[in-house]
Amino acid sequence: MNKYNLKIKTVFAKFSKSRVLIILLLILLAFAILTKGKTVHLSNIMNILVQATVTGLMTIGMALVIIDRGIDLSVGGVAALSSAIGAICMVELKLPWIICVLIMLLIGILIGFVNGITIAKLSVPPFVCTLAVLKTTQGVALFILGGRTISGFPEVHAFFGQSSILKIPVSVWILLIFTLLGWLILRSSRFGKELYAMGGNPKAAWIAGINVTRNRVLVYVISGFLSAVAALIITSRIMCAQSTIGEGMELDAIAGAVIGGVSLAGGEGGVLGAVVGSLIIVMINNGLNLMAVSPFIQTGVKGLVIFTAVTFDALQRQRENRLLSR
């Protein structure tokens, strides 16, 4: 193994880390031009950030799960169920608000736990398990809501989605805090290191003595919890619970993570990249809206972006493998 190959690998690593930021800035530039500057208005930037908080939170959880070679399709359903139950508690049962918030978070943790146990102990493939959980939670949410929209949330609930602290929206603060936490955990904690090992070589990680079961359950609990936090923000913004909450968010979260450099093969990627990736997704939505592009085309464009990101990731992996297997 010579120095040449080593250098190439390090160069690639550096490139992929800043790649996301480069793409973000390029897209920002593109839309700034296409919308004749509307994109870069301060109010629009704020708009983007606020929208990004919900996707961003789910993307952080998704990034952790994908690093472990898993996937969590249930995030949207968790948000829906958490919102629905939160609404029942706050509006119909009129329980103390703090209790309701805690219940909403608990829903996320519980469903994450169900996912984790099923995947870690019963060896059900993550795709299958979380898909089933997605449909189940959506179903229960629909049932609870009975097709109606529950509004009349207590005013204090507006805190998450509509208040600001030091001129920065609370939801953005929440995203920042969890991004920081996620970054710290992946970079500097035992759990983070073990997660990367589990994703990089599950068998070797197990043989090295890592408690794979416990970590895997934890990672799905985190994802569920973050989806519930997202539900807090969503319900806080619209001050009601609807059956459409969370729909399609799993794909946005996955797309954000992959664009952000989290490899679907596992063991690679980070929270910062993932959050920037989700920003890109939201920015694309935002830009296309400003350009009054038909929502049908918007879906197509998003799909194309995801396809490009995944393909690029795969090609880079191939290139790296070819270099290193000489």
Next chain:
Amino acid sequence: MESEIKTIVSLEGISKKFGGIYALNGVDFDLRNEVHSIVGHNGAGKSTLVQILMGGLKPDAGMIYLNGKQVTFSSPREALNQGIAMVWQELDNFQNLSITENIMMRRFVHRKNGTIDWGKNHELCRKYLERIKVDVDPRTLMGRLPLSQQQLVEFAKALSYNPAVLILDEPTSALSFTEEEVLYETVRTIRGQGVAVVYISHRLEEIMTLSDRITVLRDGHKVFTKQMADLDKDSIVDAIIGSSKQTQSHQTDKADSTRAKRKDFTSSPVVVDVKNLSKGRYLQNISFSLRQGEFIGITGVFGSGITELGKLLFGILQDYEGTILLDGKPINYASPNKAVKAGIGYVPKNRKDEGIIPNMSVGDNIILSSLDKICKLGFIDFKKKNEIINSIIDTIGLRPRKPEMPIVALSGGNQQKVVIARWMSNKSQILIFDEPTRGVDVGAIEKIYDLIRLLTENGVCVIVLSSEIEEIHAEVDRLIVLNKGKIVGEIDTSVDPWKVAFALAIN
């Protein structure tokens, strides 16, 4: 009965290099309608020779003649089409498919309308299985069958091609006594029908009963090809071992130094006590004990059960009969995690699949099993981490001294050092090594044993499981020999030469 002797395959002047080292150097090999055994040490070139024969490898030099005509095989499929079939030592089949699908893959019998006629296919496979007295429903999934039956199915599959040449690589390593007998009978029958059988095995007894001729390989050269009737066990063993000056002097030097160092462990406390350990057909009635600070070797050929023993001790395999006591307490770990917590470390056989984390750096690979030692409240103390990693890198002699280097940038030998080093920061009480020098170049082997010995200096117990009998004999004080899951002997390495161990292992 084919009484006419004819040469079916002839390999002339075959050479094959792997990365500068000759696996085979100018080897001639001819095959008649006979049972022809190929024997030799690990690394002698048996697999390479046979892989060239069946089209899996291309020789760097030399020629292959099939029925007098020169041929080149560009793939095993080509060789198969020309009538050369092989049954591998390590099974590589479709676990999730049925026996029939495995046997008939790519040559299913179809109906006139193009769909697969499953009835006919199953019937055919039933007949193939009957031929070798295997009574299993061909619709059974391969993965559900015990290893021995899977091996037999592979055998039936090879036979179903009606090959002119059949290569069998350690075919009885997983079989029971009765199954072995059936296999021998089948081999004799097809030999009688004119098929040429190449038989690779470490088991001297079976080779001597079965073969017409035997070829001994050593270090890439052919020692001889002789009629079995002209040979006895000792001459075969001598030929396999050889009397190369290098080997002998290395062995004597090591034996001398070991004798000088030989400590008396009878006063040390017993750390591991294994009594009547049995596991299925892998291990039978194994008993031994390990004292504090001892460095023992457990050796045997492929299929002797040494790997399974290591896995049982570490919690990779569970459920056994008998007792395993650690410091007097019975153990049966549900996972390696529990074993590590109890102070056991394990270096797996297959570092690529089971050892290294390829996307991580050298430093991260080293510290992986000891994260709890450098963490406060779950977060890593980077200063402590770097201190420990750097000191370990110095100890194992890794150059350049760059812990951030990706582990995949290291050579095989250095990667192995890293996996071993994983346990240096863990203060393990017991270390188990499974084939620690496998795939490691000669220069690094010595360093690896130095590393292992370094670990024993702090009262750590070390078990090395290795099929490299000569190598391990030179390093340990005590060598336990396994043969087909049973302990067949315990060697005091300062007294008995490794030839004794080797004879026990291959008997």
